[in-house]
Amino acid sequence: MRPAEELLYDSEASFRLVDHAIQELSASGAELDREATGFLAHVMAQPGGFAELSRTLLRAYAETAGIVGRFRETAGMLDSSGIDKLHQMHGHLREVSSATELATHGILDGLTRAVSLVEQLDAGETMSKEDRHRMIGSLREELGGVVNQLQFQDITAQQLRHIESQLVDMNRRINQVVKIFAPPAVTFAPPEPVPGVPAIQPAPAYEMNLHPDPEAGQAVADEIFAIKAARKTA
Amino acid sequence: MKFLVVDDSLTMRRIIINALQRIGYNDVVEASDGKEALERFDGSIGFVITDWNMPAMSGVEFARAVRANSVGASVPILMVTTRGAREDIVAAVEAGVNNYILKPFTPSVLKEKIDRLLASMGAAA
Numbered sequence: 001m002r003p004a005e006e007l008l009y010d011s012e013a014s015f016r017l018v019d020h021a022i023q024e025l026s027a028s029g030a031e032l033d034r035e036a037t038g039f040l041a042h043v044m045a046q047p048g049g050f051a052e053l054s055r056t057l058l059r060a061y062a063e064t065a066g067i068v069g070r071f072r073e074t075a076g077m078l079d080s081s082g083i084d085k086l087h088q089m090h091g092h093l094r095e096v097s098s099a100t101e102l103a104t105h106g107i108l109d110g111l112t113r114a115v116s117l118v119e120q121l122d123a124g125e126t127m128s129k130e131d132r133h134r135m136i137g138s139l140r141e142e143l144g145g146v147v148n149q150l151q152f153q154d155i156t157a158q159q160l161r162h163i164e165s166q167l168v169d170m171n172r173r174i175n176q177v178v179k180i181f182a183p184p185a186v187t188f189a190p191p192e193p194v195p196g197v198p199a200i201q202p203a204p205a206y207e208m209n210l211h212p213d214p215e216a217g218q219a220v221a222d223e224i225f226a227i228k229a230a231r232k233t234a
Numbered sequence: 235m236k237f238l239v240v241d242d243s244l245t246m247r248r249i250i251i252n253a254l255q256r257i258g259y260n261d262v263v264e265a266s267d268g269k270e271a272l273e274r275f276d277g278s279i280g281f282v283i284t285d286w287n288m289p290a291m292s293g294v295e296f297a298r299a300v301r302a303n304s305v306g307a308s309v310p311i312l313m314v315t316t317r318g319a320r321e322d323i324v325a326a327v328e329a330g331v332n333n334y335i336l337k338p339f340t341p342s343v344l345k346e347k348i349d350r351l352l353a354s355m356g357a358a359a
Contacts, residue, residue: 151338154243
């Protein structure tokens, strides 16, 4: 075993080398805290220098651990689920856009056919009663179809509500991060309430029916429902 | 027969009521969420058509509440919703919903479901 004096000498020599390296770094323009460097030299000159240095290092370790903890906390707030939510929102907006466009085309097509039927009825003075009756039936069907296409409004509203609640959640997360790093005066205020519009409530995510063929989608739902209902009554 | 139509979307309520009137059902009561629907639900209601996603009380919660009420134990409940996932359909069955329509729907699908439910309820009675 090496004598204590020898260990002490080696350790002091090591710390002097560290101190020298720090001073060199400082001199070369690195942004090093000169007070800390001075403090290091000061403790080394004291009789109880090692004990003080040990306490200082422990304090530094605790502070570093605290900073790392805050970084982890921040990472937790901006974790992959937040990024996933952004992707989901993007997907929902595309769905909304697509559903709106599809419904608009449906409405335009229905109205075009309805106008054509009206023109035929208008021009067909010699039309038989049966033909007239049939055409009025078709016109009624077309107008009913146009009304039916307006369901897109509800589907769009539900998707937008979900996206809105996700944005509010992201605002909350960003505020938490800002509280950690930024001065207290800096905050991202939540959205201002709009008079007459209900406050934003958390809207859970769910799988929407976006089957390209509504009849096929309904058939799948019917099948699932029938199986489950049969099991329930059994 | 009196229908109770529950949906937070005024557009959807109008579309459903419009379809019901075309089928021949003119006696309709409206509610904008499950809570309001429960307040309006009494022995005179013969058929319920409800959405799932609504503020205050969802359609599934409303269905459970209706089934827990002795007056609503046998009233047909038809869910009309955009939720198309298997687990959602299963949850609706568990809550006591009698049939399920996906939005967007056509009036013919609505008629078919109502006819079938009324026929099965009549057979069960």
